[in-house]
Amino acid sequence: MENKDLQVVEKQEVLSSAENTRKVPVFAPPVDIYESREALTLIADMPGVSIENLSIDLDKDILTIRGSTSVEGANGRTLLREYAPGDYYRQFTVSQLIDRDKIEASMKDGVLKLVLPKSESAKPKRIEVKAS
Numbered sequence: 001m002e003n004k005d006l007q008v009v010e011k012q013e014v015l016s017s018a019e020n021t022r023k024v025p026v027f028a029p030p031v032d033i034y035e036s037r038e039a040l041t042l043i044a045d046m047p048g049v050s051i052e053n054l055s056i057d058l059d060k061d062i063l064t065i066r067g068s069t070s071v072e073g074a075n076g077r078t079l080l081r082e083y084a085p086g087d088y089y090r091q092f093t094v095s096q097l098i099d100r101d102k103i104e105a106s107m108k109d110g111v112l113k114l115v116l117p118k119s120e121s122a123k124p125k126r127i128e129v130k131a132s
Helices: none
Strands: 026-028 031-035 039-045 054-059 062-068 087-093 104-108 111-117
Touching: 039 087, 054 111, 062 111
Parallel strands: 026 087
Antiparallel strands: 031 039, 039 111, 054 062, 062 087, 104 111
């Protein structure tokens, strides 16, 4: 039987060999990837990231997702802060079987959804058997 309880997952900071120009932590956004006959669907949680601060690049076989957040608070001294601003960064190697010209991305309420359609040659095909 599947466990359907909610699970809390802490943000994981990315350790990078690259030098950052911003003095904020860089997190790997939690991602779920689903496969159907038609496409791969990637869901990434990136709270606080707006579309203007999001970039998705596909260079050769590497899909890179970057996002940045900022905290806009009221004037005054901070008494409690449970949310830490930071950047998001994640890379994936993409199969040649993905139709790169038809990739779609959407963002709603801090959740990024990427749909990576499979090319026609990658989709399962049924072979008809003829009587001889």
